[in-house]
Amino acid sequence: MADVTWEDPFCGEGNNCFRLGTDAAGNGYIAVNGQEDHPLTDSIAALRTLILSIKAGAADHLL
Structure with a gap:
């Protein structure tokens, strides 16, 4: 896998935490x-x- 720079986790109350990342290749x-x-x-x-x-x-209907 590419060398990914991950942001701190984004966590909702009582939900899974997600992370966003980027690499040097765009x-x-x-x-x-x-x-x-x-x-x-x-x-x-x-x-x-x-x-x-x-x-x-755009994703409000999923909530």
Whole structure:
């Protein structure tokens, strides 16, 4: 696996913790805290779009 720089875990109350990461090749990663060896991987641009869409309410129907 690439050399990923992971951010601190993001944890909701009573939920799993997730981590976001990036590598020098321009990839973005999302993983469950403690399972960083099995991340979802895409470009940093795709990760940015996902986060901005979630912040804009695109996933509110899942809550």
